[in-house]
Amino acid sequence: MKIAIHNIVVSIKKNQDLEIQKELQKAGIQKENIKGLSYLKRSIDSRKKQDIKFVYSIEIELKKEISSSSNAKWQEVKEIIPPKRFPLYPKREIYVVGSGPAGLFAAYRLAEYGYLPIVLERGESIEERDKTTENFIKTSILNPNSNIQFGEGGAGTYSDGKLNTRVKSEYIENVFQLLVKFGAPEEILWNYKPHVGTDILKIVVKNLREAIIKMGGKFYFNTLLEDIKIQNGELQGFYIQKNGMKEYIAENQLVLAIGHSSRDTYRMLRKHGVAMEAKAFAMGTRMEHPRYEIDKMQYGKEVKNSLLEAATYAVTYNNQAEKRGTFSFCMCPGGVIVNAASQVGGTLVNGMSYSTRDGRFSNSAIVVGIKEHEFGEDIFSGMYFQEKLEKKAYDMIGSYGALYQNVWDFLSHKKTKHEIETSYQMKKTSCQMEKLFPEVITENLRSALSYWKRNEEFISKNVNLIAPETRTSAPIKILRDVKGESLNVRGLYPIGEGAGYAGGITSAAVDGMKIVDCAFTRVL
DSSP states (O other): EEEEEEEEEEESSSSSHHHHHHHHHHHHHHGGEEEEEEEEEEEEEETTTSSSSEEEEEEEESSSSOOOOTOOSEEEEEOOOOOOEEESSTOOOOEEOOHHHHHHHHHHHHHHHHOOOEOOOOOOHHHHHHHHHHHHHOOOOTTTTTSSSTTTTTTTGGOBOOOHHHHHOOHHHHHHHHHHTTTTTGGTTSSOOOOOOOHHHHHHHHHHHHHHHHHHHHEOSEEEEEEEEEEEEEEEEEEEETTTTEEEOOOEEEEEETTTTTTTHHHHHHHOOOOOOOOOEEEEEEEEEEHHHHHHHHHHGGGTTOOSOOOOOOEEEEEEETTEEEEEEEETOEEEEEEOSSSOOOOOEEEEEOOTTSEEEEEEEEEEEEEETTTTTSSSSHHHHHHHHHHHHHHTTTTTEEOOOOOOOOTTTTOOSSSOOSSOSSSEEEOOGGSSSSSSHHHHHHHHHHTTSSTTTTOOOTTTTEEEEEOOOOOOEOOOOTTTTBSSSSSEEOOTTTSSSSHHHHHHHHHHHHHHHHHHHEEO
């Protein structure tokens, strides 16, 4: 018998295990009857800084069944047996383009069913990609096919490794279990804000690849999807470029797990009339604090308590007149800001954290919502604007780098005249943000920051804006039906963040697994 108990509240000043045992006794659970205990969730309640609490949900396996009563604090956990699925085309090779979370988890799911997934990745393996990105930071020599955006693991590999998602799916637990199996810490299974960190993500990605290969899969790195062949609305095959050589592969099924920065692939798909539409996204800047300021703001006098990890925050501001939101995104506590360029002559930034989250600074994207046709009626108008702004930033700096402005100077319409302390390692150029961004972004940023300034701890004189942050999500959606197949090209299966159906590691992995189940299996 398994039971769950929710909302066990324990002050961080007390012994956590002892207090939990007391709560179990109150619920009528005897210690000698417990066969196993695991956390379902642990969150932090820091609303009262003088008494911060952990809030637990716990699952307990009992040796003997117990009966419930009207005032019982526990509930029985009923086992859900998923339907049995079987492959439609056993032992068939299925090509997957892209090895981000959507592509990797789709390939793993295919291999589980006995398929032979062949993963094509334009960038390098994670081992080589890591060397290339380090070299870019030192030399500003960009490899447009292997960088922060492209390569094994996708863009999420160089991030905080956040796993929280708004998506509700039966696949989430499966994704988390697999992440743990391949090297992620077990605490992601119960932490209310689970994260992995870029250092551990690299290990997970490598282990996941090796598991797929052991099950019969193959990986081809430095292999770009260059073109596709369509006849009568059906995929006939596709062209790849590998080691400078062009090759045609005559396969009529292709899982398309491109990332949100695959602009050349979007253009190629449009040339063939693949159904797409413009999608809303967001743009803005990274905001960086000394980490201690955020920790102190959130934890007060308990800031040095060893039970507490680097603090996070989330802020929003709604411009009701424009029906537009400005919000924090991809907050990286104890993290660093990195250059995330992937196109020659364009520059941008992103945030990244290691698993320990123990860096001197904390940063977050502060971005303004951009509507589908904010900058034109073409379905690529948002993408064109991203490219234009990244090139403009590059020209203002004179190389791959970042533009910066102290937040108080930004609010006062002044240029920052001093060098700033920052985690960002490449070239930095002082700039008034209104010279980079259009008015719709700068004015909404200014309104939001002025509103948040009421919290003096949050908008202090030590806060800096580092820009531009342009690639929060795909500006394009590749349209598909309920089974994941392109609306007008049979055999083409667009998945994940690059296709417009996910917004982070977890939701992309979920989408990859779900579409494999929908398109390549049947239930008996």
